[in-house]
Amino acid sequence: MFGTRSNRDLETSFEEVRNHQGEPLEIASRSNRGNTEARRTESVVEIPQWRLGRILAVWAAAAVPMGILAWVVAPALATRLSGDGNVPMAKALFIALTAGLLWQLAIVAMLVWREQHSLRWSTVREALWLRPPLSPRTGRRGGRVWWVLIPLIFLYFAEGLIPSLPTPGDRDLAALVESSAGEAFFHGAWGWFALTVVMWVSNTVLGEELLFRGLLLPRMNGVFGRGDWVANGVLFAVYHLHMPWRIPAILLDALILAYPTKRYRSSWIGIAVHSSQSIFFGVIVLTLVL
Numbered sequence: 380m381f382g383t384r385s386n387r388d389l390e391t392s393f394e395e396v397r398n399h400q401g402e403p404l405e406i407a408s409r410s411n412r413g414n415t416e417a418r419r420t421e422s423v424v425e426i427p428q429w430r431l432g433r434i435l436a437v438w439a440a441a442a443v444p445m446g447i448l449a450w451v452v453a454p455a456l457a458t459r460l461s462g463d464g465n466v467p468m469a470k471a472l473f474i475a476l477t478a479g480l481l482w483q484l485a486i487v488a489m490l491v492w493r494e495q496h497s498l499r500w501s502t503v504r505e506a507l508w509l510r511p512p513l514s515p516r517t518g519r520r521g522g523r524v525w526w527v528l529i530p531l532i533f534l535y536f537a538e539g540l541i542p543s544l545p546t547p548g549d550r551d552l553a554a555l556v557e558s559s560a561g562e563a564f565f566h567g568a569w570g571w572f573a574l575t576v577v578m579w580v581s582n583t584v585l586g587e588e589l590l591f592r593g594l595l596l597p598r599m600n601g602v603f604g605r606g607d608w609v610a611n612g613v614l615f616a617v618y619h620l621h622m623p624w625r626i627p628a629i630l631l632d633a634l635i636l637a638y639p640t641k642r643y644r645s646s647w648i649g650i651a652v653h654s655s656q657s658i659f660f661g662v663i664v665l666t667l668v669l
Contacts, residue, residue, distance in 0.1 A: 424495065424505035428601025437490070438614050441483050441590055446620030448475040464560035468549040473571065476621065477578040480586035487594050507593035512643035527639065528648070532655045534635050539656075541631075544624035556663060565667035572668045579657035584650055591615045592640045592649040608637040 429437075449472065457471040487507070488498065495502050504510055511521030548554060555561035565572065591611060599607040612633020616626050636649040 424502055426506060426597045427494065429598040431602050434595060434599060434602065434614075437486065437590070437595060438618060440486055441587075442618040442620050444482055445476065445479040445618070448479045449621030462560070462564055464558060465549045465551075465555050466560050466564045469552070469555050469561070469564070470571070472550065473574050473578055477574060477581060479621075480578065480581035483586040483590045484581065487589050490594060507589060508597055508640070508644055508646040509593065510645055510647070512645040512648055515642060524643065527643065528651050531635055531639055531648070531652045535652050535655060536659075538628055538631050538635065541628045543628050546622075546624050550622070552660070556667065562667055565664055568668060572664060575664060576661060579654075579661060583653040583657045587615070587618075588636075588646060588650045588653050591618070592636065593646040596637060596640060596646075608641045609633050611637040611641075 453468065453471040453475040456475060457467040460467040460470045462470060491503060491506050492498055495506050497503075512524045512527065513520045514524045546554075556565075591614070595614070596607065596611045599611055603610040612630060615632055615637070616629040619626050619629055636652055639652075640646055640649045
C-alpha cells in the first residue's frame with residue numbers, strides 16, 4: 380500500500396511539474412513567437428525608391444502650404460488679433476505655422492499607410508528610420524554611437540551665427556523676445572506658451588524632420604544615388620519659403636542633419652540635433668512666461 384501510494388504521489392508530482400512548467404513554457408513560446416514576428420516585420424518592411432516627380436510632389440505638398448500660411452494667411456489673421464508692436468503678427472504666425480507643421484505629420488502618416496498598409500510602431504519605426512543610430516564601422520547600434528550628437532549640436536548652433544539675409548522686423552522672434560511688447564505678451568501667457576511648444580515639437584519631431592529625414596531621405600537614393608543627402612539638404616533649404624532669408628544658411632543642414640541621418644541610418648539623429656534649437660528657445664520663452 381505504501382509503495383502504491385508512492386507511485387501515485389510520484390505520478391501526481393510529475394503531473395504537477397508538467398502543469399507548472401507548462402505555463403512558463405507557453406509564455407516563453409509566446410515571447411519567442413513575438414520576437415520572431417517582430418523580426419519578420421522588420422524584414423518585410425521594404426522602403427521603395429521614389430521617382431523624381433513624386434519626391435518633388437511631396438516637397439511641394441509641404442513647402443507650398445507653409446509659404447501660403449506665412450505670407451497670406453498670417454497677415455490676414457494678424458489684423459484680427461490684439462497686441463502691441465509685432466505681437467499680433469507673432470500670434471498669427473504661431474497659429475498658421477503650427478497648422479502647416481501638423482499638416483506635414485498628416486502627409487507622413489498618409490504616405491506610410493499607403494506604402495506599408497500599416498501604422499503599427501514596428502512598421503513605422505523601420506519605414507521612417509526611427510531606430511537607434513547604427514555605426515557604419517563597428518555595426519554597433521545605439522550606446523556610445525549617440526555621442527555623435529555632441530559635435531553635431533555644436534555645429535548646428537554655430538550655423539546660427541552665420542550672417543543671413545535681413546529678417547523682416549515683424550517676423551523676428553529674437554527681436555520679439557527682447558522687446559518690451561514681447562515680454563508683456565509672454566508673461567503669464569501659458570496658453571500661448573503651450574502653442575509655441577506644440578509648434579516646436581511639430582517642427583523638429585513630428586513635422587519637418589519626420590518628413591524630410593524620415594520619409595524623403597530613405598527614398599531618394601534611387602534618383603540621386605550617393606548624393607541623396609545633398610539633394611535632401613537642398614530640398615529642405617528651399618522648402619523654407621515661409622522664411623526665405625534663412626535659406627542660404629540652412630543649406631548647411633545637408634551636412635549637419637541629412638548626412639549624419641543617412642550615415643547612421645537613423646532619423647533620430649536629425650530629430651535630436653534639430654530639437655536642440657527648440658529646447659533653447661523654449662527655455663528662453665519659459666523664463667518670460669514665469
